[in-house]
Amino acid sequence: MRMTAIRPSRALLAALAVMAASASAQTPAGQAPAAPAPPDFSKVEIKTTKIAANFYELEGQGGNIGVLVGPDGVFMVDSQFAPLSEKIAAAIRQISDGRIRYMVNTHLHGDHTGGDENFAKMGVTIFSRDELRARLAQPPPGPNGAPAPRPAPAALPMVTYRGPVTIHMNGEDVHLIPVPVAHTDGDTLVRFQVADVLMPGDYFRSLGYPNIDRNNGGTLKGMLEGLNATIELAGPNTKVIPGHGAVTDRAGLMAHRDMIVAIRDRVAPLVQQGKTQQEVVAAKLTADYDARVPGGAATGNPDRFVGQVYAELKGAR
Ligand SMILES: [Zn+2]
Structure with missing residues (x-):
């Protein structure tokens, strides 16, 4: 009898990795997290919201997607998970008869890049x-040290940059602005000047607590610098589409920045006193924010965030 190895799709692995990461953060030390059930993408519906004259937001499962439409074709921000690509492309056909020409990835996580290969093939x-392309090209080994499957070449971004890039289409100036070492070390802020829209990816979220992905080069310091730079660019009418959560504005950015600073300033003295990470997490320093952060303690995972702040401040001493 011949055995055939079944190779799980990259998107599924990415989805599982996202779930495993959040599961492990909630698991007490020393206990192996239970294997998460894969999400049922067949049940996901794509919701389209008009944000400006020729700009739309798509929600499904994973990061928020931005879509600029017009006579020059479609420009999109992020791709969610691979099993959703057909539904996402169909939703875009409802708002544009133009070709999807360009996409930018705000950062490498699978809930923002999982569909890249499918769209590249379109x-x-x-x-x-x-930095994003380099990390996608060299996925880290699995928990048991087994090498991770390499992505197909088509799954990797075709154009990469270090400095800012401007794309001129549909009467819009689309600015791709590198934001160093924030949520990850490959973040981009996408600014649509005419539509007056900012898309920061996951260094800003209006759902749950921040996530500093230190394993992928993210830092607390860079996240605060990125938020401050984004606040500088936001005007009174700017629509801010976060990586996750509802569309918000400059005041939403400022409140989020202020919360991060406040929590950092509560963690710092405990680090100075030599407290352990477990002691600092157990102090429940976010308690007064838990009710105010949408998705707060339930899905927002303050313990993960406090642990990340602790790790950075401890390392900086
Ligand atoms: Zn992310």
Whole structure:
């Protein structure tokens, strides 16, 4: 009898990795997290919201997607999970009869890049930071040390950059602005000047607590610098589409920045006193924010965030 190895799709692995990461953060030390059930993508519906004259937000499962439409074709921000690509492309056909020409990835996580290969095969040219492409090309080994499957070449961004890039289409100036070492080390802020829209990816979220992905080069310091730079660019009418959560504005950015600073300033003295990470997490320093952060203690995972802040402050001493 011949055995055939079944190779799980990259998107599924990415989805599981996202779930495993959140599961492990909630698991007490020393206990192996239970294997998460894969999400049922067949049940996901794509919701389209008009944000400006020729700009839309798509929600499904994973990161928020931005879509600029017009006579020059479609420009999109992020791709969610691979099993959703057909539904996402169908939703875009409802708002544009133009070709999808370009996509930018705000950062490498699978809930933002999982569909890249499918869209590349539809002829979409994908842009990203150099760092993002390098990390996607060299996925880290699995928990048991087994090498991770390499992505197909088509799954990797075709155009990469280190400095800012401007794309001129549909009467819009689309600015791709590198944001160093924030949520990850490959983040991009996408600014649509005419539509007056900012898309920061996951260094800003209006759902749950921040996530500093230190394993992928993210830092607390860079996240605060990125938020401050984004606040500088936001005007009174700017629509801010976060990586996850509802569309918000400059005041939403500022409140989020202020919360991060406040929590950092509560963690710092405990680090100075030599407390352990477990002691600092157990102090429940976010308690007064838990009710105010949408998705707060239930899905927002304050313990993960406090642990990340602790790790950075401890390392900086
Ligand atoms: Zn992310």
